[in-house]
Amino acid sequence: MTSHAIKNDTPSSTGNGSQTDDLRAVLEVSRKLAATTELPPLLEMVESAARSVLCCDRATVFLFDATANELYSQVATGVQEIRFPATHGIAGEAVRTGDVIIVPDAYADARFNPEIDKKTGYRTRNMITIPMLGIDGEVVGVLQMLNKFDGEFDDWDKELARTFGAQVGVALQRQLLLEHYAEKQKLQHDLSVARDIQQGLIPKEGASAEGFEIAGWNRPADETGGDCYDYSENDDGSLAITIADATGHGIGPALMIAECRALFRAASSITRDVKEITTKVNDLLCDDLPDDRFVTAFFGIVCPKTKSITYLSAGHGPIILYRKATDTIEELPANGFPLGIMPDAPWPEPDVFEMQPGDMLVVVTDGFFEWKNAQREQYGTHRLCEAIRRARHLPCSELIETLHRQVREFVGDMVQDDDLTALVVKKL
Numbered sequence: 001m002t003s004h005a006i007k008n009d010t011p012s013s014t015g016n017g018s019q020t021d022d023l024r025a026v027l028e029v030s031r032k033l034a035a036t037t038e039l040p041p042l043l044e045m046v047e048s049a050a051r052s053v054l055c056c057d058r059a060t061v062f063l064f065d066a067t068a069n070e071l072y073s074q075v076a077t078g079v080q081e082i083r084f085p086a087t088h089g090i091a092g093e094a095v096r097t098g099d100v101i102i103v104p105d106a107y108a109d110a111r112f113n114p115e116i117d118k119k120t121g122y123r124t125r126n127m128i129t130i131p132m133l134g135i136d137g138e139v140v141g142v143l144q145m146l147n148k149f150d151g152e153f154d155d156w157d158k159e160l161a162r163t164f165g166a167q168v169g170v171a172l173q174r175q176l177l178l179e180h181y182a183e184k185q186k187l188q189h190d191l192s193v194a195r196d197i198q199q200g201l202i203p204k205e206g207a208s209a210e211g212f213e214i215a216g217w218n219r220p221a222d223e224t225g226g227d228c229y230d231y232s233e234n235d236d237g238s239l240a241i242t243i244a245d246a247t248g249h250g251i252g253p254a255l256m257i258a259e260c261r262a263l264f265r266a267a268s269s270i271t272r273d274v275k276e277i278t279t280k281v282n283d284l285l286c287d288d289l290p291d292d293r294f295v296t297a298f299f300g301i302v303c304p305k306t307k308s309i310t311y312l313s314a315g316h317g318p319i320i321l322y323r324k325a326t327d328t329i330e331e332l333p334a335n336g337f338p339l340g341i342m343p344d345a346p347w348p349e350p351d352v353f354e355m356q357p358g359d360m361l362v363v364v365t366d367g368f369f370e371w372k373n374a375q376r377e378q379y380g381t382h383r384l385c386e387a388i389r390r391a392r393h394l395p396c397s398e399l400i401e402t403l404h405r406q407v408r409e410f411v412g413d414m415v416q417d418d419d420l421t422a423l424v425v426k427k428l
Helices: 019-035 039-054 089-097 115-120 155-201 251-268 274-288 380-390 396-411
Strands: 056-065 070-074 081-085 101-103 127-133 139-148 207-209 212-219 227-233 239-246 295-303 308-314 319-323 328-332 351-354 360-364 420-427
Touching (some): 039 139, 039 155, 081 089, 089 139, 127 155, 139 155, 155 227, 207 227, 212 227, 212 239, 227 251, 227 420, 239 420, 251 274, 251 295, 274 295, 274 308, 328 380, 360 396
Antiparallel strands (some): 056 070, 056 139, 070 081, 101 127, 127 139, 212 420, 227 239, 239 295, 319 328, 319 360, 360 420
């Protein structure tokens, strides 16, 4: 949010007037400020009132950005923003000291920055700079008035400016808080809508493939997440399955993961060749994703006819395979690069699991095994594998619920800071 520095060629007051009239003018300004409910009109009113009360040619409001420790406003044209460190210049000194500063001769003062005059073609003779404080005494901004019409700014102007600055500071603080609240509410609403859309992309129930039981589950860390799982049935009775994890979590990764899901769906509707599908998805993501972003993904085809799962894992691991006949668990690594990093990546031939009755494939995102307890110890893949072994007799959806519950018990009160997603395929 920015203000507009206004040049007033016709003075709104041509004399000093009585001190009583000056105070009445300040009170009238306070009344009007209290009735204003939007920031831009409020800033324009402050500038206009400052010129009138202090009988000067120009006034500029610099708002204080506490996070960046900067002051910002706009030049008289209302086009180019002025932004500078709150440690610099006369305005910066007003922030540091909390004092009203009178400069009788701008170009004789080493603190004065003539660059703005050069850019605007204006000539500053003298000035008075006022720190604007909120009701809590914190700096809200700085008000700077230039070129007194009749002589120089005096001690009464200084007292008047201090009173005026206190009134304006409280009004600005109130309005900034209201706008911050409104922006936060809008952002919360937008995130809620985005979450509803993203959750609508997640399958509502388990998938079906003859001879197999399949279930997935997802819980984002924020309103929107950077994980997803999906499955889609093919005309030949096979089932395409996907689990993916974009770097980070929140609205940005949510957009990445939505695109990734859509690309996998589109590619798998055209071909059953897992290598060709993964190649197409990777090359398209390389075109779209920034250099510092990527997606890890597991993509497979469940084939009831051959009782097998053919897959490629693009940087996503471990892939956990439980073999009922031997009651053993294998942790298999990824067999390819993450998606979106290297176009025309040399993908290997897909691996194939031949599934026997009771065998089970479990793929989760790293939010499960990297979640830490209060002692900063990760849950880890070893505990995850043991939990899978103990819950191997459960239906897939109940097994996922059990894994989540046991991770929660391990981490205790530690907040979930990464998305959680799981996909389980069991041969009946």
